[in-house]
Amino acid sequence: MVKKKHREYFRGLSLIVKNPLTVFGLVIIVVLVLSAMLAPFIAPYPEQGRGLSNLQERLKAPSIRHPLGTDNLGRDLMSRIVYGARVSIKAAIIVVLIVMGFGVPLGLIAGYFGGKIDELIMRFADMILAFPSLLLAIAIVASTGPSLLNALIAISIPWWPWYTRLVRGQVISLKEMQFVESAKAVGASSSRIMFRHILPNCLSPIIVQGTLDMGYIILCLASLGFLGLGTQPPTADWGVMVNDGREFFLTQWWISTFSGAAIFITVLAFNLVGDGLREAMDPKIRWRFQRT
Amino acid sequence: MLRYILKRLIWLLVVLFGLCVITFTLSRVVPGDPAAAYIGPRARPEQVELVRQQLGLDRPLYVQFGFYLRDLAHGNFGESLRTHRPVLRGIVDHLPASLELMFSAIIIALFLGIPIGVVSARRENTVVDHLSRLFSVANVSMPSFWLAMIFQIVFFRWLGLFPIGGRIDTVTALLHPIEKITGFSIVDAVISGNWVALRNVLLHLVLPSVTLAAYSTGLIARMTRSTMLEVLREDYITTARSIGVSESEIHFIHALRNAIGPTLTTAGLCFASMLTGTFFIELIFFWPGLGTYTINAIFLNDYPVIMAVTLLMALFYVAVNLCVDLLLAIADPRIRISK
Numbered sequence: 093m094v095k096k097k098h099r100e101y102f103r104g105l106s107l108i109v110k111n112p113l114t115v116f117g118l119v120i121i122v123v124l125v126l127s128a129m130l131a132p133f134i135a136p137y138p139e140q141g142r143g144l145s146n147l148q149e150r151l152k153a154p155s156i157r158h159p160l161g162t163d164n165l166g167r168d169l170m171s172r173i174v175y176g177a178r179v180s181i182k183a184a185i186i187v188v189l190i191v192m193g194f195g196v197p198l199g200l201i202a203g204y205f206g207g208k209i210d211e212l213i214m215r216f217a218d219m220i221l222a223f224p225s226l227l228l229a230i231a232i233v234a235s236t237g238p239s240l241l242n243a244l245i246a247i248s249i250p251w252w253p254w255y256t257r258l259v260r261g262q263v264i265s266l267k268e269m270q271f272v273e274s275a276k277a278v279g280a281s282s283s284r285i286m287f288r289h290i291l292p293n294c295l296s297p298i299i300v301q302g303t304l305d306m307g308y309i310i311l312c313l314a315s316l317g318f319l320g321l322g323t324q325p326p327t328a329d330w331g332v333m334v335n336d337g338r339e340f341f342l343t344q345w346w347i348s349t350f351s352g353a354a355i356f357i358t359v360l361a362f363n364l365v366g367d368g369l370r371e372a373m374d375p376k377i378r379w380r381f382q383r384t
Numbered sequence: 385m386l387r388y389i390l391k392r393l394i395w396l397l398v399v400l401f402g403l404c405v406i407t408f409t410l411s412r413v414v415p416g417d418p419a420a421a422y423i424g425p426r427a428r429p430e431q432v433e434l435v436r437q438q439l440g441l442d443r444p445l446y447v448q449f450g451f452y453l454r455d456l457a458h459g460n461f462g463e464s465l466r467t468h469r470p471v472l473r474g475i476v477d478h479l480p481a482s483l484e485l486m487f488s489a490i491i492i493a494l495f496l497g498i499p500i501g502v503v504s505a506r507r508e509n510t511v512v513d514h515l516s517r518l519f520s521v522a523n524v525s526m527p528s529f530w531l532a533m534i535f536q537i538v539f540f541r542w543l544g545l546f547p548i549g550g551r552i553d554t555v556t557a558l559l560h561p562i563e564k565i566t567g568f569s570i571v572d573a574v575i576s577g578n579w580v581a582l583r584n585v586l587l588h589l590v591l592p593s594v595t596l597a598a599y600s601t602g603l604i605a606r607m608t609r610s611t612m613l614e615v616l617r618e619d620y621i622t623t624a625r626s627i628g629v630s631e632s633e634i635h636f637i638h639a640l641r642n643a644i645g646p647t648l649t650t651a652g653l654c655f656a657s658m659l660t661g662t663f664f665i666e667l668i669f670f671w672p673g674l675g676t677y678t679i680n681a682i683f684l685n686d687y688p689v690i691m692a693v694t695l696l697m698a699l700f701y702v703a704v705n706l707c708v709d710l711l712l713a714i715a716d717p718r719i720r721i722s723k
Contacts, residue, residue: 112514113514113521219399219402222399222698222701222702222705223702224656224657224659224660224697224698224701227660227694227697227698228406228694228698230663230694231410231690231694232410234685235411235413235687235691311525311527314527315529315664319679320683321682334530334533335529338533338668341533341536341537342536342537348533349533349537352527352529352530353530355527356522356527356530359525359526359527360521360522363521363525364521
């Protein structure tokens, strides 16, 4: 049994590696996470990455000294982007965790108990999903005041129902399985069955969804930052940086172009990996993939 | 069918109520005193108190919510803190410009996205397929505000093909003014036969609508590809092949007809979410639409405007979704029965 499971994983992994686009995305994510973690060592000017301005070198074009140029406060753009990666990835992980923390237990409860509780939770989830998520996030931050924390909460509020839906669907099919029956027979409590027996079996779709969402959350955060509703200066944030460069971009094109490119490449990488994971896990799609 | 529609309409009412609860709550968590904000910075305390009574802010919250609902039912969406004009007027004035942008964008997205998806499915797992999939996922991953700026650099600064922004050149607007009939520049220019202005308006429309269309194009291409692949495995396709129907006819006529449902649902969702998308695009292209109106309100902390726009946009989003679902139910009897 254990061996078979390992073989399953291995097959899934080899499918992921076979797809060049997924590998491309994976490489970018690894580079990104590494540079975010090692930001103080990689960034050419770490203090400027953290926000120290250097007004003598305002708006310098890319050169050997400043590979991506400098921004309107003379800060080295490359350092800013590396530190921005730190902020974006950290923020996206926090949002994913908040969303999972709310969505997954609610999905477990709705799916496991069914009946009135299920109806109540799912109707509420449906209602939240009926709103356009970015608009709701903008409205929430606009009324609670712009800050990174408020932005994180605002993005999480319209987001958790996706996980509730996902987990509920899984639980409904899993709870009829024999291992749940036997756990019940030996007298395990409902919460033990839900969290110890059912939850581990729905982890993989949750992880895929989490990967796919990372990209979209980074994009949402950048959008809020661009409108001045997210991260506040002097912390480096890609969306804020694109907006900072807007004033100068027809002549000093590099600020907005490179900061925006950082957002684009990151979101693209997460989407590619998410797609690859989904293909590797969904047998219906996997079959199609193996045909060639 | 009637029961299905009725059920959906009741659900719509529930969602609308939830919508009002959310915007009402948001407008009450706003930091600071709404009465003080309404009257302005240099008011005496007695004046603020008077305004508070006038606005009903001294009543319990549920009474205030009742007032809020009553006002909404009368079409009173509050007034702007800055200009003291009714918000609804502002929205009505700015909406046509945004709708014009959204309609052109969704048309571009459908005309690009569907063929790309079909070709991608037809040449599954070839270079063409990989490239078009990369194209669609790239479109979905791109921040629209960034793409807009890249377009401005390339097509305005370098190539000089398109104007940098706005709806019409100042000179053209002065020499060939468009008579305001519907508020849609293109329609008004055509009705009044103002061809010089029409040309100018169309030129201004290209970059913003292509930018707005990018996300939807990617999503529509993706959806078309995956549903096409599913449909192409059905028996009737094999039958069509065996009796010698040409490949293009199979793909573009027989398969596409059955694959179009999910694609149109996606397109409907895209169209609805474009209202939020216009925020960023209008800001960068100086487009005088609802997005610009709202963004200005956000910068100025003009809460009544923000909340009214949120409410109406969400309403629009829900209504578009409902229309798409109803259209699909009419087209596909399986949906009616299963729900």
